[in-house]
Every structure is written in structure tokens, then in C-alpha cells.
Amino acid sequence: MDGGAWFISILISIGMIVGFALTFVPFCARWSAHRHAASIRIDLPAHLERTVAARLMARSRGGSLGGLVFTAAAALAFHFEVGVNNDSQLTGLFIVGSTFAGVATGTAVAALTGSRTISPDRPRVARARAVAVSDYLAPFELIGARIVVFAAVGVLLVTTVVAAPGAGGSLFAIAFFAIFGAVSLALFEVASRRIVDLSQPAGSTAELVWDDAIRASSLRDLVTAPLALGAYCLVFGVFGIAESSAHPAAMLVSWVVGSIFALTGLAAAVYSIATRPQRYFVDRLWSDLRASDLDLVADVA
Amino acid sequence: MLSIDPRSATPPFEQLRLQLMEQVRGGELAAGAKLPTVRRLADDLGLAPNTVARCYRELERDGFIETRGRNGSFVSAQGDAAEQQAQVAARAYADRVRQLGVSPDAALDWVTAALRG
Numbered sequence: 205m206d207g208g209a210w211f212i213s214i215l216i217s218i219g220m221i222v223g224f225a226l227t228f229v230p231f232c233a234r235w236s237a238h239r240h241a242a243s244i245r246i247d248l249p250a251h252l253e254r255t256v257a258a259r260l261m262a263r264s265r266g267g268s269l270g271g272l273v274f275t276a277a278a279a280l281a282f283h284f285e286v287g288v289n290n291d292s293q294l295t296g297l298f299i300v301g302s303t304f305a306g307v308a309t310g311t312a313v314a315a316l317t318g319s320r321t322i323s324p325d326r327p328r329v330a331r332a333r334a335v336a337v338s339d340y341l342a343p344f345e346l347i348g349a350r351i352v353v354f355a356a357v358g359v360l361l362v363t364t365v366v367a368a369p370g371a372g373g374s375l376f377a378i379a380f381f382a383i384f385g386a387v388s389l390a391l392f393e394v395a396s397r398r399i400v401d402l403s404q405p406a407g408s409t410a411e412l413v414w415d416d417a418i419r420a421s422s423l424r425d426l427v428t429a430p431l432a433l434g435a436y437c438l439v440f441g442v443f444g445i446a447e448s449s450a451h452p453a454a455m456l457v458s459w460v461v462g463s464i465f466a467l468t469g470l471a472a473a474v475y476s477i478a479t480r481p482q483r484y485f486v487d488r489l490w491s492d493l494r495a496s497d498l499d500l501v502a503d504v505a
Numbered sequence: 506m507l508s509i510d511p512r513s514a515t516p517p518f519e520q521l522r523l524q525l526m527e528q529v530r531g532g533e534l535a536a537g538a539k540l541p542t543v544r545r546l547a548d549d550l551g552l553a554p555n556t557v558a559r560c561y562r563e564l565e566r567d568g569f570i571e572t573r574g575r576n577g578s579f580v581s582a583q584g585d586a587a588e589q590q591a592q593v594a595a596r597a598y599a600d601r602v603r604q605l606g607v608s609p610d611a612a613l614d615w616v617t618a619a620l621r622g
Contacts, residue, residue, distance in 0.1 A: 322551065327510040330549035332528055334539040334577065403548030409506060 205282045209295035213279040216303050220272035227265045233257035236264070244417055244483050246493065249410050256414050263314045263422055270310020271303045278302035294377045297440055301381060301433050305388050308429035312395035315422040320415075322405040329406050331489070337396045339488045340420040341427060342481040348472065349427045352434030353389040356382040359438060363445055377444050381437030389430035396423050413490055420485040438465040509550045517552055522560045529569045529580055530587045540570060540578040 205213075226232045237257040241248040248256060278299050280286070322328065338346060360382040363375060399419060406412040439462060446458030486493060507524050509517050528534040540546070543561060547554040561578055564570045567590050571581045602612040 324551060325511055327508060327512075328550045329506055329508045330541070330546060332507045332525060332534055332540065334541045334545075401545070403545060405549060405551065412506075 205279070205295055206293075209282065209299060210279070212296040213275060213299050216275045216299065217272055217279075220268045220275065220303075224265060224268035224272065227261040227268065230257075233261045236260050240417070240421065244486060246413060246417065246486065248414070252410060252414055255411075256418070259318065259418050260421075262318055263311055263418065263425075266310035266312075266314025267307040267425060268310065270306040270308070270313070272306070274302045274306025274309065275299060294440055294444065297436055298377075298380055301384060301436055304429045304432045305384055308388055308391065308426045311422055311425040312391065312399075315399050315419070316395065316402070320405055322407055326407045329409060329412055330404065331412065335400060335489065337400050337423065340400065340416070340423050340485045341396075342479065342484040344472070344476060344479065345424065345427050345431065345481055349389060349392065349430040349434070352438065353382075353385045353430045356385050356434040356437035356441075359442060363441075375445075378437055378441035381433050381441055385430050385433035385437055388433055392426045392430055395426055399423060413493065416485055416489055420482070424482065435465075435469050438462075439469060507546075507550065509552065511551070517550070518556050518560055521550070521552070521557065522563060525560070525564055526567075526569055526587060529564075534580045536580050538580045540580070542577060 234253060234257050237248055237253055237260055240256075240260060282295050282298065356378075360378050363378055399422060404412060404415045406415060442458050442462035442465060446455045446462060507521065507528075509520050511517065513520060515523075525534070525540075534540075540561070541549070543554050543557045546552075547557045550557075561570065561572070565572055565578070568581055569587070570578050572578050598612070598616070602609070
């Protein structure tokens, strides 16, 4: 493993350790809760601040821990060449991809293991309609992740047939990202359904809204892994084929296809920022909160 | 939104049934909308699964919802289930009043008093 890959591994590990440590600082927990409230534009009632902050921190803790474990495991695997190719220039990206998978795994575990109880003599509220994963994630992300991973697996199949001669390192990159992307997509599909199926004990509308907010955020963390790994496969893997291919025609095709994927990814990122997918669940499940978030406060009062 | 108050004099079963009926009648729960599973709603509201299952059964009997096997329970397609059920009940009452030979005016007075009571 080269120096650049080590640098990336250490940088990510430090970031994960710092992130993990900050989850135990009350000020950071409150700041994170209010930042989340601002991003989804929903008031955070004072009496819910502590609960919401604690749940967000538990999720962050899981993500940081998962990211750290996966990053360290990937770095060691590449260093000792345990079942992986060590001579690729993309090793740093493999490490980053492993971090995404780790964060998703840790977030999923944290989201599935947290439990909430409510005093039996308190009034309870619940939604009268069944919900699905598609109520929390914008189609752009939900369907996009599937398309990207399926395309990555398709690219893997095509390249193993067309570009296999003399492209061992690039093929490894494509195989790495495509397989990890497919695994993380499978993890997402299973974990997201289980998260949505968890009960939502709530004593007020505000509690239910915030439970939805935390769920939506967890699901977005989960879907990031297959999206990122699939995109890495489509862009860096295909460009890698172009660089290492011995056939001019294959090189040209790889460049064109890689450029198309890169431009599509860029356009998708811009579209994602513009449409604010973090608020998708509000429009879908709480459209009546659009006019005024004061409803939440009134409800709590 | 469904709300269950354990301190209310109305039993939780009745609170749930009435709220679901009102939401179907008022259009908040549109025809075809999928209801939560019995276990999920029971967990969310802190009720026994049997309570929710009984509520669903009664709503199905009254035509508000329908169960589609393993797919779950859905709001029934007929939008005016409550009015139809009320009309059926009114018809049955009128038939019985006739059988008993009670005057229509007296029967109406009793219904009015019962509705206001």
C-alpha cells in the first residue's frame, strides 16, 4: 500500500475517532440536533431536545465506529494483501469505499438496536396509514442506488469479457466496487425495511415527526454506501480500464463511457442538492406541516 | 393521526374504532390506503394486539376496511360506508317500528332523543 493510501487511511481513522469522541460531548449533541432541525426546517421543541440529541448521537456513534472498523480492516487487508490487490493506484479510493460501507453498517446496527419506551399512562399517537421505505427516501436516492449498483455489476460483467486481457488491476477496482456495492445494497434493502417496520411509540405529534426525521436520516446514511460504491465503480473503474487497456478501441470506449458516467454523477449531485432530499419525508408524511412549523409547538403545548 | 388516551372514560378499543371510522368517512384515509399491521399499530399505541385485531374485524364487518390476505388491511373502496351502514340501520329500525305498531312521530322523537343523548 502506497503512502497516499496510508495517509487517507490515517486521516479517515482520525476523523472517525474524533467524530466518535464528540458524540459524548453534550454541547456537540445539542448542536447536532439543532443543525439537523435547521436542515429539515422543523422546529425542535425544547422538551425533545435531549431525546433527539441522544438518538442522533447514538446513530453517529454507530456510524463512526463502523467506519473506523471497516477503514482499519481495509487498510490492513491491503497492507498485508489479504485477498486483495495491493498494486492499484486506487487503493485510497478502496479505503474510502470501505469507510462508506462501515458507516452504513454501523448506522444500521445503531438504528436497529435502539429502543424507545413511553410511560403507559401517557396518551399515545400513531399514524393511521402504513408507511414504506419510499416514504422516507426520495425516489432519486432509492431507485438511483439500485440503478447505479446494477449498472456497476453490468460493467463488471462486460469488462471481464471485453477488457480482461492486460487489465488486471482495473478489473480488480471494478470488481471491488461492484461487489461491495452489491453487498451494501443488499444490506440497505434488508436493514431499511426492518428500520421502517420498527414501532414508533410517541406521546405527541412532535415526537412522531422527530422519530420520522431520525429514521429518514438513518436511511439516507444507509443508501449512501451503495450509491457511492456504485458510482466509484462506474467512474474510476471505467477510467482505469481506459488507462490500462492495450486496445485503442477499448480505451476510447472506456473514456467515453467513463465521461458519461462522471457527467451523469455530477448532474445527479447537483440535482440532489437542489431538491433537498433530507426534507422528502416531510413532504410525504407531514405535508400539513409545510405552512407553519408552529403546529408542532402548539401540539406539544 | 390516531390518538389513544389511557385516562379517557372511553375504552381504547372504542377510541380507535371511532377515529378510524371518522378518518375513513372524512376522507383523511383515502380508499385503498394501507393500514398498519395489527402488531405494528398495537405496539405504536400501547394496546394489546387483540384489541386492534378486533377493531379491524369490526371495521371490516361495517365495510370501512377490507383485508386482502397477507397483503394487509386497506381502506375500503366504497367512500360512503358510514352512510350506507346508517341507512341499513335506519331501515331495520323503521321495519321494527312498523312491526310494533308504533307511530312514526313517536319513533322519530325517540331517535332524535337518542342521537342527542
